[in-house]
Amino acid sequence: MTIADAIYLLCALTSLAAAALLLRHYRAVRSPLLLWSCIGFAGLAFNNVLLFVDLAVLPHTVNLAVPRTVVGMLAMVALIYGLIWEAGA
Amino acid sequence: MSESQVAFFQGISTAGSFVVALIFLRFWRESHDRLFAFFGAAFATLAVSWTLLGLTSPEDETRPYLYAIRLVAFLLLIAGIVDKNRGTQ
Amino acid sequence: MHELSPLVLGFVADHLRSLEELQLLMTCMTSSDRWWDAGAVSRELGVTPTRARYALDHLASRNLLDIRVTGDVRYQFRPGTPELAEAAQAVASAYRRNPVALVGLLSGGGSRRSIRDFADAFRIRKDDDR
Numbered sequence: 427m428t429i430a431d432a433i434y435l436l437c438a439l440t441s442l443a444a445a446a447l448l449l450r451h452y453r454a455v456r457s458p459l460l461l462w463s464c465i466g467f468a469g470l471a472f473n474n475v476l477l478f479v480d481l482a483v484l485p486h487t488v489n490l491a492v493p494r495t496v497v498g499m500l501a502m503v504a505l506i507y508g509l510i511w512e513a514g515a
Numbered sequence: 516m517s518e519s520q521v522a523f524f525q526g527i528s529t530a531g532s533f534v535v536a537l538i539f540l541r542f543w544r545e546s547h548d549r550l551f552a553f554f555g556a557a558f559a560t561l562a563v564s565w566t567l568l569g570l571t572s573p574e575d576e577t578r579p580y581l582y583a584i585r586l587v588a589f590l591l592l593i594a595g596i597v598d599k600n601r602g603t604q
Numbered sequence: 605m606h607e608l609s610p611l612v613l614g615f616v617a618d619h620l621r622s623l624e625e626l627q628l629l630m631t632c633m634t635s636s637d638r639w640w641d642a643g644a645v646s647r648e649l650g651v652t653p654t655r656a657r658y659a660l661d662h663l664a665s666r667n668l669l670d671i672r673v674t675g676d677v678r679y680q681f682r683p684g685t686p687e688l689a690e691a692a693q694a695v696a697s698a699y700r701r702n703p704v705a706l707v708g709l710l711s712g713g714g715s716r717r718s719i720r721d722f723a724d725a726f727r728i729r730k731d732d733d734r
Contacts, residue, residue, distance in 0.1 A: 430582045437589040444592060444726075451725030454654045459718040460725055492517055495524035502531030509538040513718050545716070548723045599726045 431482040434474050441471035462508025469501025525569045532562035553595025560588035608705055612698045615691040616709055619666045622717070623710045624651060626699070628659045632669060632681035633696050639678035668692065 427435075445467035452460035473494055480490040539555035542548070564584040571578070620626050627649055632640060640648075642657035649656065660679045663669045667684035671677060683689040699706050 430579075433582045433586045437585060440589045440592050444596070447596075447728070448722075448725045451721065454658065455721050455724075456652055456654075457718045457721040459722055463722060489517075491521045492524075495521050495528065498528045499524045499531070502528045502535065505535050506531055506538075509535060513538075513542075513716060542719050542722075546719050546723065548720075550723045550726060551719075596726050596728075599723070600728050 427482060431478055434478040434481070438471045438474035438478060441467045441474060445471060458512040459508050462504055462512055466501050466505030466508065469497055469504060473498040473501060522569060525565055529562050529565040529569060532558050532565060536562060550595045550599045553591050553598065557588045557591035557595065560584060560591060564588060607702060608698055608709070609694060611691050611694045612706075613709070615695050616706070619663070619668065620710060621662065622659070623707060624649060624655065625659045625662060626695075626706065626710055628656075629663060629668065629681075629692065630696060630699055632663075632679070633692065636681045639672060639680045641676050641678045643676075 445464045448460045448464035448467060451457075452464060476490050476494040476497060480488075480494060484490065536555045536557075536559035539551045539558060543551035543555060564581055567584065568581055571581075616626070620629065628645060631645070631648055632638075640660070642653045642660060645651075645656035645660060646653040651659075657677075660669065660677075664671050664679055667688060668681065669679040670682035671679055681692075683692050695706070
């Protein structure tokens, strides 16, 4: 495992932790902002996992660039939706 | 064909990440909660890393400065969470 | 906002984080012989039971409520010190005289509940009162 791989794994774990904390609190207070943020951070985690898999696991003939970047983009969109539309009150 | 798709999606993610950073910084101004400052800085850093990625080589995430910057972004997230739990009154 | 006495302002700043908690405190004070559980509070105030329990736990941790565990957990208004009792009474009469000022203190605090909820999500141990 190279340093880059380790870093992407750490990023994935951090995002996952954030998503988990947001989900836990969402179940207590039911605030939609938390749900969308959770989805956003989970997507970010998935994006980092795909990065790790792409670089460390899969052979060079397979390229996950398109699914990776789509996932990252959807994660950002979910986060933005939540932070703008659901942060109302 | 897929290279420009990747660049397109990365571009959206990058712009999205800047927007998320701005929203978190605004939350920080509203609530004076330092967590949002950390998160805003984290997403701004993430946006910077994606910008550099997009401007240099959109599909190659193995360059040291790229993953170093991403590491900083996620360390900022961790720092924010740790700071939140240090329990300052 | 300055028709409220320093005693009231201090109490609110130290012990109450939300309008919900103020309403809960007032409810417990007006029926001070009653033991409340999260379900009853949630029906009374119109919030989810989990939110109700969160608020009850907070007030109890501020030494304002007594806790009894007999099957389910119940709470009753019982301030721990005479000073707390006096301050709580001051808040209650301020609430009767001028509810708008008190409500304004707590909801005009400048930070939206959803934002606070987001930040609170990252508190890993929830039993402290910050």
